[in-house]
Amino acid sequence: xxxxxxxxxxxxxxxxxxxxxxxxxxxxxxxxxxxxxxxxxxxxxxxxxxxxxxxxxxxxxxxxxxxxxxxxxxxxxxxxxxxxxxxxxxxxxxxxxxxxxxxxxxxxxxxxxxxxxxxxxxxxxxxxxxxxxxxxxxxxxxxxxxxxxxxxxxxxxxxxxxxxxxxxxxxxxxxxxxxxxxxxxxxxxxxxxxxxxxxxxxxxxxxxxxxxxxxxxxxxxxxxxxxxxxxxxxxxxxxxxxxxxxxxxxxxxxxxxxxxxxxxxx
Amino acid sequence: xxxxxxxxxxxxxxxxxxxxxxxxxxxxxxxxxxxxxxxxxxxxxxxxxxxxxxxxxxxxxxxxxxxxxxxxxxxxxxxxxxxxxxxxxxxxxxxxxxxxxxxxxxxxxxxxxxxxxxxxxxxxxxxxxxxxxxxxxxxxxxxxxxxxxxxxxxxxxxxxxxxxxxxxxxxxxxxxxxxxxxxxxxxxxxxxxxxxxxxxxxxxxxxxxxxxxxxxxxxxxxxxxxxxxxxxxxxxxxxxxxxxxxxxxxxxxxxxxxxxxxxxxxxxxxxxxxxxxxxxxxxxxxxxxxxxxxxxxxxxxxxxxxxxxxxxxxxxxxxxxxxxxxxxxxxxxxxxxxxxxxxxxxxxxxxxxxxxxxxxxxxxxxxxxxxxxxxxxxxxxxxxxxxxxxxxxxxxxxxxxxxxxxxxxxxxxxxxxxxxxxxxxxxxxxxxxxxxxxxxxxxxxxxxxxxxxxxxxxxxxxxxxxxxxxxxxxxxxxxxxx
Numbered sequence: 001x002x003x004x005x006x007x008x009x010x011x012x013x014x015x016x017x018x019x020x021x022x023x024x025x026x027x028x029x030x031x032x033x034x035x036x037x038x039x040x041x042x043x044x045x046x047x048x049x050x051x052x053x054x055x056x057x058x059x060x061x062x063x064x065x066x067x068x069x070x071x072x073x074x075x076x077x078x079x080x081x082x083x084x085x086x087x088x089x090x091x092x093x094x095x096x097x098x099x100x101x102x103x104x105x106x107x108x109x110x111x112x113x114x115x116x117x118x119x120x121x122x123x124x125x126x127x128x129x130x131x132x133x134x135x136x137x138x139x140x141x142x143x144x145x146x147x148x149x150x151x152x153x154x155x156x157x158x159x160x161x162x163x164x165x166x167x168x169x170x171x172x173x174x175x176x177x178x179x180x181x182x183x184x185x186x187x188x189x190x191x192x193x194x195x196x197x198x199x200x201x202x203x204x205x206x207x208x209x210x211x212x213x214x215x216x217x218x219x220x221x222x223x224x225x226x227x228x229x230x231x232x233x234x235x236x237x238x239x240x241x242x243x244x245x246x247x248x249x250x251x252x253x254x255x256x257x258x259x260x261x262x263x264x265x266x
Numbered sequence: 267x268x269x270x271x272x273x274x275x276x277x278x279x280x281x282x283x284x285x286x287x288x289x290x291x292x293x294x295x296x297x298x299x300x301x302x303x304x305x306x307x308x309x310x311x312x313x314x315x316x317x318x319x320x321x322x323x324x325x326x327x328x329x330x331x332x333x334x335x336x337x338x339x340x341x342x343x344x345x346x347x348x349x350x351x352x353x354x355x356x357x358x359x360x361x362x363x364x365x366x367x368x369x370x371x372x373x374x375x376x377x378x379x380x381x382x383x384x385x386x387x388x389x390x391x392x393x394x395x396x397x398x399x400x401x402x403x404x405x406x407x408x409x410x411x412x413x414x415x416x417x418x419x420x421x422x423x424x425x426x427x428x429x430x431x432x433x434x435x436x437x438x439x440x441x442x443x444x445x446x447x448x449x450x451x452x453x454x455x456x457x458x459x460x461x462x463x464x465x466x467x468x469x470x471x472x473x474x475x476x477x478x479x480x481x482x483x484x485x486x487x488x489x490x491x492x493x494x495x496x497x498x499x500x501x502x503x504x505x506x507x508x509x510x511x512x513x514x515x516x517x518x519x520x521x522x523x524x525x526x527x528x529x530x531x532x533x534x535x536x537x538x539x540x541x542x543x544x545x546x547x548x549x550x551x552x553x554x555x556x557x558x559x560x561x562x563x564x565x566x567x568x569x570x571x572x573x574x575x576x577x578x579x580x581x582x583x584x585x586x587x588x589x590x591x592x593x594x595x596x597x598x599x600x601x602x603x604x605x606x607x608x609x610x611x612x613x614x615x616x617x618x619x620x621x622x623x624x625x626x627x628x629x630x631x632x633x634x635x636x637x638x639x640x641x642x643x644x645x646x647x648x649x650x651x652x653x654x655x656x657x658x659x660x661x662x663x664x665x666x667x668x669x670x671x672x673x674x675x676x677x678x679x680x681x682x683x684x685x686x687x688x689x690x691x692x693x694x695x696x697x698x699x700x701x702x703x704x705x706x707x708x709x710x711x712x713x714x715x716x717x718x719x720x721x722x723x724x725x726x727x728x729x730x731x732x733x734x735x736x737x738x739x740x741x742x743x744x745x746x747x748x
Contacts, residue, residue, distance in 0.1 A: 014724050014725070016678065016684060018724060019684075019688070019723050019724040019725055020688040020691070020692075020723050020724075021717050021719070021720065022717075022720070022724075023720050023722060023723055023724035023726075023727045024720075025724075026724030026727070026728070027724065027727060027728070027731075030728070042725070042728055044681060044725065044729075045681045046681065047678050047679070047680070047681050047684045048678040048684070050678075052674065052678075053671055053674060053675055053678070054641075054645075055622060055641065055644070056644060056648070056667075056671055057617075057641075057643075057644030057645045057646070057647050057648035057649065057663065057671075058648045058649065058668075058671035058672070058674075058675060059645045059648070059649050060648075060649045060675075061671050061672050061674065061675030061676075062675060064675065064679040065675065065678055065679055068679055096641075138621070138622070138623035138624055138625070139622075139624075142623070142624035142625070142627075142628060143624065149624075149625065149628055150303060151299070151302075151303055151306070151580055151625055151628050151629050152306070152313070152628060153303075153305075153306030153307055153309065153312030153313050153316075154306065154307050154308065154309055154310045154311070154312045154313065155310065155311060155312055155313035155314055156313050180296070183582060184582040184621050184623040184625070186582065186621060187621065188620070188621030188622060188623075189621075189622075190618065191618065191620065191621045191622075192710065193706045193709045193710060194275060194615075194618050194709075195274070195275050195278065195583070195618070195619060196275070196709045196710070196712050196713060197275065197278055197279040197282050197713075198275070198278050198282065198583050198586050198587050198619075199621075200712075200713035200714065201282055201285075201288065201586045202582055202583075202586060202621075203714075205289075205292070205586075227717055228714070230717070231710070231714035231715045231716065231717060232713065232714050234714070234715035235713060235714050235715045
């Protein structure tokens with residue numbers, strides 16, 4: 001499913017919390033796409049996929065956001081989003097909001113999904129000489145189908161995880177594995193606020209597992225999981241750092257250490 | 267561990283206050299989940315079997331009145347008595363009458379979630395009967411006067427030291443430390459109860475409409491002893507336990523034990539077709555809200571549940587918070603659907619005791635869309651259609667929550683309002699960091715640092731970059747070789 005049209009219109013959707021809290025994740029995503037020759041547009045009217053509202057039950061309040069998404073992105077062929085769970089929410093708009101047919105939201109792809117499945121990228125030309133663990137986010141895994149959830153039985157046909165495929169192609173990057181392949185980090189949107197104790201315990205257990213794996217960096221296609229893990233790690237003064245997968249794939253330095261990753265994303 | 271109230275987060279905090287126990291509980295259930303996963307991967311038809319089981323349950327529910335009628339007729343043909351109970355109170359009255367009219371005072375009972383739901387034990391005890399739970403885990407929690415914390419592993423929240431302490435405190439056991447001597451002690455204690463019992467109460471795992479038979483699955487053989495020694499056997503079942511044909515049974519038996527504990531099959535799968543010679547078999551079929559649930563299109567499939575507990579073992583919240591945190595007779599993901607549908611105000615926190623990770627839905631052997639239904643319940647709390655109490659009053663989320671979400675929706679529906687809110691928060695956050703610890707953010711920062719606020723949002727950075735770039739390079743064309 002490669003792009004055949006010479007200049008397909010590709011839009012970048014930057015989730016609200018990435019826009020406000022992690023601008024560099026948006027910039028790294030943009031640089032990564034541009035480095036692969038994609039002409040990316042960033043429609044300024046974009047806001048939020050509605051997930052924070054839908055997941056707390058305020059579906060009616062999310063409907064205007066969905067309409068806004070359709071009017072903002074309706075003309076684009078591909079809409080790329082550097083967040084698995086926001087992409088999953090958008091893909092599931094018709095189901096979650098009840099009734100309306102899939103429009104632009106049905107054309108949303110998670111960043112690594114777009115790179116691998118649409119552009120056919122096999123490896124990203126970047127050097128990242130570090131031990132990296134990939135946090136497989138629940139929504140990427142079970143709602144977008146990016147990989148094999150560890151509980152699925154025989155007869156389930158998994159799709160490869162594009163984020164993992166890309167990391168495997170990075171020069172000098174060592175992928176290390178936690179014991180529990182896809183245990184939830186405990187973020188869960190409003191869950192982290194309404195269930196602070198369980199949420200913190202889940203996150204701490206996940207961090208312990210990554211620490212035992214020998215990872216220096218925890219990466220993921222979902223910045224919200226990483227935000228939760230990083231905030232726990234900062235409070236607990238852990239030595240690990242988090243980077244969004246786009247930041248790894250453009251070779252950003254490890255945060256807090258000044259230690260350079262090298263290469264410019266191509 | 268005594269906690270009042272049914273608020274999940276505060277009850278979870280109590281369990282988590284002992285980090286060793288919570289960690290040990292999580293690991294124990296993770297091991298069991300691992301055994302289930304191995305079984306699921308080893309059986310080539312696993313996913314097909316799950317789908318089939320869901321279809322059989324959907325079909326049975328759609329024809330439930332007919333299947334109940336034919337089950338009743340066929341069970342009677344074998345000499346069993348069949349009773350129908352509209353609710354828990356009627357169920358308890360039927361059981362008490364059966365026992366009292368025969369002058370029975372000592373009863374042994376094997377595991378039955380339905381009798382937990384109906385609170386049969388306290389009712390019978392209140393009327394002067396002695397009821398002994400004969401499943402080892404159930405016995406332990408009964409001696410501690412606690413409810414089970416898990417539907418398959420009732421005492422999974424306890425360590426063997428706790429069990430030894432309970433046996434010694436309640437039954438005067440000598441100091442015992444290893445699992446084998448504890449089990450042997452319980453066996454001897456139970457042996458006397460079995461021999462003295464005048465009636466055996468069991469649950470029902472499956473009731474087969476075509477044959478009128480009932481099936482009880484245990485690993486300890488306690489149901490078999492309880493129904494072989496006394497002359498009276500009372501089997502209590504929710505009306506959703508029905509399956510159409512004997513040929514459907516293997517589908518469920520294969521799924522049940524594998525999903526529950528990772529065994530290929532339970533140690534004992536006992537089939538009852540009528541009473542044993544000289545004995546009596548009474549089957550009590552209970553509605554207790556199931557008809558209403560059957561009429562709820564979005565929640566009907568929660569009646570498919572075969573009580574295997576796989577959703578609890580895989581649930582990352584349940585493993586950390588323990589079963590008692592749910593304050594419901596069925597805890598975990600399935601309980602978080604069933605309980606708020608019956609008592610929406612009391613159990614309002616349960617649909618939120620979930621990260622929506624979706625693993626429960628992926629393991630459910632009968633294909634209940636558990637996490638989707640939890641999301642639906644959240645929606646019904648805020649937007650409706652409102653969940654109703656038994657007396658007909660509607661539960662709605664707090665005005666504060668509804669105002670807050672409506673306001674958030676209004677801000678996020680406009681890019682400039684979103685941008686300005688961001689500017690304001692970043693300004694205030696940089697100037698007055700203490701503000702960032704108020705309200706809901708305070709609950710974030712209870713255990714976590716706040717992310718460092720950037721100077722500018724992505725959209726501001728992007729606008730600056732576009733302004734700096736000459737027009738041509740701001741719009742790169744596709745490179746060659748892609």
